[in-house]
Amino acid sequence: MAESASDALTPAQLVQHALTARQRAYAPYSHYLVGAAVLAADGTVILGCNVENASYPATICAERVALTAAIAQGKRNLRAIAVATRDGGTPCGIxxxxxxxxGPEMKVYISDEQGDFRVTSVRELLPDSFSRSSLLT
Ligand SMILES: [Zn+2]
Structure with missing residues (x-):
């Protein structure tokens, strides 16, 4: 899903989108609700929530729902992602x-359910990552 946003979207506003997405989470097994909101360069905000499955490995995280939806909507230049959980949990390794x-240049806002967030980055969360450069040499 996409929601229009102005170019002046603040980090706190992006976090609010993630909190909205979190309310839509389908997490009947873990009850750990996660929402994510990706900000594209054109101001578009793409939401994601975790979607669990009785076949546990079929579960997909909120972050990947939002990121893959952004690609499906033709958004390749991603500026930031906000992730909202009960306790400010950070994204998993996948x-x-x-x-x-x-979105290697993305800012990452990690929020708890109250909307209190901290700022980090993809590079801080996954330093020295495996990337396309490893495959193209
Ligand atoms: Zn994950």
Whole structure:
């Protein structure tokens, strides 16, 4: 899903989008609700939430829902991602790898359910990552 946003979207506003997405999470097993909001360079905000499955490995994280939806919407220049959880939990390793692939320059806002957030980056979350440069040499 996409929602229009102005170019002046603040980090706090992006976090609010992630909190909205979090309310849509499908997490009947873990009850750990996660929301994500990706900000594209054109101001578009793309939401994602975790979607669990009775076949546990079929579960997909909120971050990857939002990032892959951004690609499907033709958004390749991604500026930031906000992630909202109950306790300010950070993205899992698989999501960090996908973030490094699709938005290596992104700012990352990690929020708790109150909207209190801290700022980090993909490079801080996954330093020295495996990347396309390893495959193209
Ligand atoms: Zn993940």
């Amino acid at each position: 999501c960090r790898q996908v973030m490094a692939e699709l």
